[in-house]
Amino acid sequence: xxxxxxxxxxxxxxxxxxxxxATPGQGCTRLPFTPETRAAADFLLKKMEExxxxxxxxxxxxxxxxxxGRNREKPCILCGSHYDSVPGGGNYDGIAGVVCAIExxxxxxxxxxxxxxxxxxxxxxDEEGCRFGSGYFGxxxxxxxxxxxxxxxxxxxxxxxxxxxxxxxxxxxGELPKAAWPKGRIxxxxxxxxxxxxxxxxxxKELGVVEGIVGLRRYRVAVNGRADxxxxxxxxxxxxxxxxxxxxxxxxxxxxxEAGGSTVATVGQVNTRAGAVNIVARSLEFSxxxxxxxxxxxxxxxxxxxxxLQEETEKTGGSFTMEETLRIQPVELSRPxxxxxxxxxxxxxxxxxxxxxxxxxxxxxxxxxxxxxxLFVPSRAGRSHCPxxxxxxxxxxxxxxxxxxxIVRL
Ligand SMILES: [Zn+2]
Numbered sequence: 001x002x003x004x005x006x007x008x009x010x011x012x013x014x015x016x017x018x019x020x021x022a023t024p025g026q027g028c029t030r031l032p033f034t035p036e037t038r039a040a041a042d043f044l045l046k047k048m049e050e051x052x053x054x055x056x057x058x059x060x061x062x063x064x065x066x067x068x069g070r071n072r073e074k075p076c077i078l079c080g081s082h083y084d085s086v087p088g089g090g091n092y093d094g095i096a097g098v099v100c101a102i103e104x105x106x107x108x109x110x111x112x113x114x115x116x117x118x119x120x121x122x123x124x125x126d127e128e129g130c131r132f133g134s135g136y137f138g139x140x141x142x143x144x145x146x147x148x149x150x151x152x153x154x155x156x157x158x159x160x161x162x163x164x165x166x167x168x169x170x171x172x173x174g175e176l177p178k179a180a181w182p183k184g185r186i187x188x189x190x191x192x193x194x195x196x197x198x199x200x201x202x203x204x205k206e207l208g209v210v211e212g213i214v215g216l217r218r219y220r221v222a223v224n225g226r227a228d229x230x231x232x233x234x235x236x237x238x239x240x241x242x243x244x245x246x247x248x249x250x251x252x253x254x255x256x257x258e259a260g261g262s263t264v265a266t267v268g269q270v271n272t273r274a275g276a277v278n279i280v281a282r283s284l285e286f287s288x289x290x291x292x293x294x295x296x297x298x299x300x301x302x303x304x305x306x307x308x309l310q311e312e313t314e315k316t317g318g319s320f321t322m323e324e325t326l327r328i329q330p331v332e333l334s335r336p337x338x339x340x341x342x343x344x345x346x347x348x349x350x351x352x353x354x355x356x357x358x359x360x361x362x363x364x365x366x367x368x369x370x371x372x373x374x375l376f377v378p379s380r381a382g383r384s385h386c387p388x389x390x391x392x393x394x395x396x397x398x399x400x401x402x403x404x405x406x407i408v409r410l
Contacts (some may be wrong), residue, residue, distance in 0.1 A: 006103050007397030013099045014393075017043060018091040027088040027387030028095075032126035032137065033061065033165040040083050044098060044123050051106045053121065059175040060141035061125035061166070067105050069117040075187025077115060077407060078370075079104060080122030082138065082362055086130050090389020092194045096377075096396060098123040100192040103400050104407070115407050117187060124362050131156045131165075139365040144180030151176060188337070188410060189366040191374045192399045194391050196359050198382025206398055207352040208376030209341045212293045213364040214262055214356060215330030217302055219288040221245075223309065225318040227274040227282035239316035241284040242272060248308045249286060255301050256290070262356040263292040265301060293330050293356050328360065331367035333374055337406060341373060344405035350398050373406065375399050 020040040023029040030036045041063055048055045048065030055065045063083070069076070081097025101121035108115060124142075129135025132154040140146050151163040151173035163173035195201075200208050225239035249267050256265035266289045275281035290301050302322070309320045338354070345352035355376065357363075363374045377395040381388075 003397040003401045004394070006107060006400050007393040009106070010096070010099050010103050010396045010400070011393035013047060013102070014091055014096060017095055017099070021085075023088060028085040028091050029087045029089065030083070030085040031087070031131040032084045033131075033162075033169040037061070037084060037125070038169065040095070041123070044083065044102070047102050048105075048121060051102055052109055053102075053105055058141070058179045059171055060138050060179040061169065061171055062138040062142060062179065063123040065102065065105060065121040067108060067115070067119040069115045069119060071116055072118060074117035075184055076118035076120055077188045077190065077410060078120050078122050078186050078366075079190040079403065079407075080120075080124060080362070081191050081193055082124040082127030084126050084128050084130075086128050086385050088387065089385050090383075090387060092379075092389050092391050093196065093384055094127060094193070096194060096391065097192045100396050100400050100403070103396075104403055107400060107404055108407070113408060116410065119407065127362050132162045135360070136362065136365040139362045141176055141179035142181055142186075143366065143369050144177070145365075145368075146176055186366075186370050188334075189363065189370045189372045190403055190406065191361060191363040191366075191372070192396070192403060193361055193363075193374065193376060194379045194384060194389070195376040195382070196379050196384035198379075199355055200353070200376060200378035201380060201382055203353060204351070205353045205378070206350045206395065207345055207402060208355045208378075209338050209345070209352055210333055210357050210363070210374035210376055211338065211354050212330060212332040212356050213361060213367065213374075214291040214293050214358055215295060215298050216326060216328045216360070217288075217290045217298050217324065218326035219302065220285065220323045220325055221288055221305075221309070221320065222283055222285045223313060223318065223320045224283045225281065225316065228280040230278040230280055233280060238280055239318045241281045241318065242275065244309075244312040244316065244318055245284040245286060247312050248305060251308060252288070252305065255304055259292060259294070259297045259301065261293060262358065263290075263294070263297050263301075264358065265290045291358060293332070295330055298330070328364070329368065331364055331372065333363070333367060334371045337371070337373035337410075340406050340409050341375060341402055344402045348398075348401060348405075350402065375403060
């Protein structure tokens with residue numbers, strides 16, 4: 001199979017799909033359970049059928065296309081990504097991985113390869129979580145990890161519940177448990193995704209073999225002091241929330257640098273209360289986002305920050321609270337599958353590098369339970385979640401070739 005032909009078909013499919021946006025001319029806006037999603041789903045199901053796959057939509061709005069394997073009893077190989085987008089996003093994030101999964105099925109059929117186990121191309125609903133504020137909805141449904149009542153509780157900006165949006169879309173929230181696959185039925189999950197960062201493009205590498213997906217901790221921190229007159233209160237009699245917090249915030253970046261590797265830590269929001277040009281601030285709130293491949297680091301940095309807050313607030317009789325708002329465990333991707341991907345890159349002469357993923361993906365969700373592998377293709381100038389997002393079609397052609405080698409060797 002000529003991989004340039006793969007690249008051409010992938011480009012054609014992506015061009016077709018780019019029409020299904022709520023913001024034509026201003027990037028891709030395909031929020032879950034909307035008419036744009038419906039149109040994209042119909043397009044994808046048609047492409048899967050044309051590829052000779054048996055297709056269906058599950059109760060969560062996920063789409064599947066099945067190519068039966070030699071051994072139907074064996075745990076299957078699932079390959080895919082998501083088909084929703086962020087508001088004003090690009091034409092590649094998620095959807096390119098779905099199109100590649102369908103192209104993989106075409107290539108397998110054209111080359112007369114029957115995989116050992118069933119192969120399924122998958123398109124997941126609502127990975128981004130932009131409409132209902134959750135994320136990984138489709139992949140969580142497949143794993144049976146949705147919380148009961150979640151669809152009735154989550155609402156969009158207009159107050160429409162997820163359950164109601166599903167109903168308008170022609171699906172029933174009550175049937176969501178049926179989207180879960182029997183334990184052990186999925187043997188491997190494979191995902192091709194754009195990198196969404198500048199590393200591969202900057203290093204001029206054609207492919208990225210993803211080592212793992214970083215875990216994440218988010219906190220809301222409040223430091224409390226005392227409001228006082230900025231002119232009359234001597235420096236040694238203040239309990240200044242800004243000063244206490246700033247001493248700690250200034251160290252957050254260094255803590256991440258010390259941990260090294262993939263670790264990043266960000267204070268993205270800071271707000272003071274009763275702060276004015278002539279008032280010592282009573283309190284300061286800040287956000288904290290820490291990501292790392294190493295679980296120990298995700299435990300250690302927040303503990304260090306807590307200790308530092310304790311020390312600083314004790315000095316002046318202040319106080320603090322530190323509330324965890326999100327916790328996601330890091331996932332190490334399958335070592336044996338990474339080795340096969342790397343071998344294939346070498347044999348086929350594609351330049352590659354191993355790298356971690358700093359963004360979450362369906363692979364992060366699936367990887368909690370299933371043996372998972374992920375390939376990154378370069379994002380031009382690292383741009384993503386914007387209309388400028390671009391990856392050349394040849395990059396997807398190469399990724400499909402390498403993923404095919406993995407499927408054959410599994
Ligand atoms: Zn994505």
